Amino acid sequence: MVRSYIPAEFIVEVDHEKCRRCKRCLLNCSFGALEFKDRVTPLHEQCVACHRCLTFCPEGAISVEANPLGFKYSHNWSPQLRKNIWKQAETGGVLLTGMGNELPYPIIWDCLVLDACQVTNPSIDPLREPMELKTFLGSKPDFLEFDTGADGTLRLKTKMPPQIAIETPIIFAPMSYGALSFNAHKAMAIAAAEFGTVLETGEGGLHRDLYPYKDHIIVQCASGRFGVHAEYLNAGVGVEIKIGQGAKPGIGGHLPGEKIGEEISKTRMIPRGTDALSPAPHHDIYSIEDLRQLIYAIKEAIDYKPVSVKIAAVHNVAAIASGIVRAGADILYLDGFRGGTGASPTIIRDHVGIPIELALAAVDDRLRQEGIRNQASIIAAGSIRSSADVAKAIALGADAVAIGTGALIAMGCRVCQKCYTGNCAWGIATQRPELTRRLDPEVAAQRLVNLLHAWSSELKEILGSLGVNAIESLRGSRERLRGIGLDALTLDIMGIKPAGR
C-alpha cells in the first residue's frame, strides 16, 4: 500500500516515566491512534484530538499537540488546502466533515454589544425581582377579543391556536437518532423534560422508548420520511418539516448502512444494513404551494398543533420565509451557515449559506413589513455559542434559539468534527455499542440541565441589566444592540446603530 502523503494533524506524546501501562488509553481510543508494542505507541496520523485518552489516563501521562510541522508559507495555499488536495488526489472523493463551518468568516455576534441601564432607568436584580423567560412558540392572532363573565372576570372570546410553552427561550436543535446515539437522544429528552423545554428529533424518527417525553418533543418530517407514521406525528407537541440545514443547504443526507442496526432500523422503518438516503429536496415539495399542502396535511393529522418549517439561511431567505409563513407555518426555524451537521461535504459546509445574524434580521424585518410577524414564531440556530448569543438573537427578533453543537459539547463533545466516521469516542455521534454505552444518559442529561440553567441565569442577568423583567421586552428590541466594526450597510440590514450613537 502506498503511504499517504498527508502528515499527521496532531502529535500524541506519552510520558513513559509516568505511564503504568494500564492500557486504559487503548480501550478509550476509538480512532485506532494508539497501539501497544511493549509500551503505548501512538499512531499520530489517526489522532483527531478527541482527548478521550488523556481525559481517562489515570497518570496524566498523555498529551496531544498540534503537529508543528512547518509548511513553506503561502497565504494563498494554506496547509489545509494542500491537505485537502492530497486527500482528493488519493481517493478521488468528496471530502466529508462534521460539525459547522470552520472558516474564519467574520462572526457578527462578536461585533454586537448589549446595552445596560445607568441612572435614568434602574437596572433590576434578578435575584430579588421576578425575571421572566417563559416563551410560547406558535402562531398568534393579530388581536384578541374578550368579554366579561357574570362576575366581571375577563373571558377570552378568540380561539387561541395551540402553543408550545417553554421555560427558557432555548431548545435542543434537531439531530437525528442515527447521527446521534440513542443515549444522546435520551439525555436531551430527559433534560428537556426536566428544564421545561423541547427536543427536536431530527429526521431519524423517534425511538419508542422516548415516547413518554412527548410533551417535550417536536418530531421532524424530512425528505427521507424516515420513521414517519401517524403515531409518530402525534408523539410530540408539534411537527417540523425540514427543508434545509445550515451546514448543507440544498444537500440531502446519507446514513451509511453500517449504522443501521436493529433499533435504528425499527425507528427509521428501513431494513437493517441499508443506507438511509435523504433526498436533497422533498420530492413532494417542488414549490411553495406544495409546501402549503404538506403543512395542512400534517395539521389535519395532528389536530392543528404547531407546524414548524426549517430552512437554511440562504441569500433570498426573507422572501422565502414570508412565503413559508403565508403557507401556514406556525414556527419558522432559521439555520445559519455555521449550523452543525453529522456529515456534510466540506465544500458545502464551508461555502454555502449566509450568517444567521443577517438572515434573522432580514426575516424579522420582512415579516414585520408585511404585518405577518405574529403569525409565526422564529427559532434562530446555526451556532449559538453562549447566553450572549441567545440574548443578541432575541434582540434581533428571534422568539427562541436552538442549540445543537452547544448541547453536544455539554455532553462531552470535543468538536473534533469526525461525527461522520461513526467513531465518536464520547458515545455521542456513534452507533458502536461499546462506544454509545460510554454516555450515561442520566449524567449527560444533568450536564445539559446545568447548561440550560447557567445560560438562563445569565439571560436573567442580561435582562436585569437592560432594565426589563420579561424576555418579550428584549425580543426584536434592536435598540438595545450596537455594532462595533460593522460597515454601514451591514448595520442597515440589521437595523442597529453603531456603538457611540
Add this chain to the structure above:
Amino acid sequence: MWLKNNPRPDYNYQKDISGCGLAGIIHRQRKLIPGSEIVKSINLMNDRGNGLGSGFAAYGIYPEYKDYYAFHIMYGERADIEGVERFIRENYEVAKIERIPHYHVSSIVFHPRLRRYFVRPKKDRPDREVAELSDDDFVVRTVMKINVEENGAYVFSSGKNMGAFKGVGFPKDIAEFYGINEYEAYIWTGHNRFPTNTPGWWGGAHPFTLLDWSIVHNGEISSYGINKRYLEMFGYRCTLMTDTEVMAYLFDLLIRKHHLSIETACMALAAPFWKDIERLPEEEKMALKSLRMVYGSALVNGPFAILFAHSKGLVGLNDRIKLRPLVAAEKGPLLYMASEESAIREICSNPERVWSPRAGYPVIAWLEEEGTGITAELASISEGASLRL
C-alpha cells in the same frame, strides 16, 4: 431647531431620556376645574423638572366646537404653514383657524408658530377614491403624515373638545405662555420634564396625544425598541425621538383599533407576572395568558408612571414593579393623581382617601355620561378589579 431634528431612518433615532413630575385631576361629574389648580399642583414639584419641557392637557375646553377635531400645530418657519394648510383645506371642512393664544414670557425667547384648527374630515375628500378610512383613522393618518413628511410642522394635539399645550420651559412659564389659567376643564393633566438630552425641542415636551388620548409620563421605556417596531407593523410612525409617544399609540391601537377595554389594555402594557397568572381560575388564566402571548410586544417595560386621559376619563398606571412614584387621592367626585402627595395636598388640603396605587394596577376614573349608562355610581374608581389576586 426647536421644532424638529433632522429626519432619520426608522432605527437610527436618538432616544430621548427624561425624568419628570406629573399631576392630574378629574371631576367625575364634569364640573369645570380652573387651570390655575393644575398649575399650582405641578408647580409645587418644580424640582422634578429642569426647565426643558412642560405641558398640560385639558378636556372639555372647546364645547362650542365639540364635534370638530381640534388640531394644535407648531411650525418652524412661516413657509412651513402653507403646505400643511393646503392639505387640511383639501381634506377637511374647516370651522375655524386661529393662532393659539399665547403671551410674552421673559424666559421664553424663542417659540414656534402655534396655530389651531377646528376641522372635520370631508365626506368627499380625495383619499375616498381609494380608501375607506373612518374619520378617526383619517385623522391618525393625517397626524402621521404631517409629523413624518412635513419637516417644519408638528401636530401636537388632534382630539375633540380637548387640547394639549406644551413647550420648553418650567411649568409656570409654559402655563403663563399659554394662559392656562384662562381655560376650564373637567380633566387636567400637567407635566414637568427633566430631559437628559435633546434639550430645547418643543415637540418633545409632554403630553403626547393622538385623537382624544393624551399621556403624561414619568419614566424611561426600556422596551421602547420593540414597542416601536410593534406599532410600525400597524402603520404608526414614531417620530418624536421620545419613548412616551409609543404609550399614546399603544393605547390607541389596543383600545380604539383592537377594542380592548381600558382595563385590559392596561394589563397588556403592565402585564401581571406569570407566577400570578398561574394562580388564577382557569378561565381568567387563559384570558391573561393569551393577552401576554399576543400582546407581548406591547408590554411596556422599565420604570414608568403615567396619567392617561381620554374623552371618557382618566387613568393612572405604574410599571409592573413600580419603579416611579404615583400617588392618588379622592375627594367627592374629584380624583387627584400626582408624582408626590404634596402636589395633591397643595390643591386639596383634606382628601378623603390618599393611597399609593399598586404596581401595574391601573387607577381608572370615569366621567359621568348622559345617555351612556355611566352614572355617578358607575363612574367610581376601579383599581385593576378584573385581576383578583
